[in-house]
Amino acid sequence: xxxxxxxxxxxxxxxxxxxxxxxxxxxxxxxxxxxxxxxxxxxxxxxxxxxxxxxxxxxxxxxxxxxxxxxxxxxxxxxxxxxxxxxxxxxxxxxxxxxxxxxxxxxxxxxxxxxxxxxxxxxxxxxxxxxx
Numbered sequence: 524x525x526x527x528x529x530x531x532x533x534x535x536x537x538x539x540x541x542x543x544x545x546x547x548x549x550x551x552x553x554x555x556x557x558x559x560x561x562x563x564x565x566x567x568x569x570x571x572x573x574x575x576x577x578x579x580x581x582x583x584x585x586x587x588x589x590x591x592x593x594x595x596x597x598x599x600x601x602x603x604x605x606x607x608x609x610x611x612x613x614x615x616x617x618x619x620x621x622x623x624x625x626x627x628x629x630x631x632x633x634x635x636x637x638x639x640x641x642x643x644x645x646x647x648x649x650x651x652x653x654x655x
Contacts, residue, residue: 559632561609566635568642571617575654578619578629585619585628587654589642592616592632594650609634615642 562570575587590597592614608614615638618630646652 557630557632560634561612562633562635564635565637565639566615566633566642567639568645571615571642574617574631575619580619581621584623585621587619588617588651589645589654590616590618590651591646591649592634597650612636613638 571589580587593608597616612634613636615633615635616630617633618627620626621628645654
């Protein structure tokens with residue numbers, strides 16, 4: 524690994540930590556109207572990217588993220604009701620965190636029978652990944 528790889532990795536880790544910290548500080552995340560989808564086939568990264576492209580994301584204020592919805596720590600971090608895990612499905616939570624308003628503006632829970640390898644690679648064993 525090169526020095527650049529370590530720098531990029533450290534930057535990603537810092538961004539993830541910051542996003543988690545900000546979300547934990549915000550105990551008023553309101554997710555009453557969260558969309559919940561079930562994919563009986565394979566969820567592809569292209570589907571997730573299409574979701575983000577369909578949202579009105581403000582560069583510099585909004586931070587898109589992808590999270591492992593089956594992670595108990597992530598569920599607790601939201602401080603709100605969260606749908607139960609579906610047996611035989613992997614649950615992902617995708618959303619857009621607005622730093623200015625300190626809240627999640629857009630979110631979607633996806634229960635997928637299978638998840639494309641590119642999604643698994645992006646998560647890389649983390650529970651929450653900030654996408655840029």
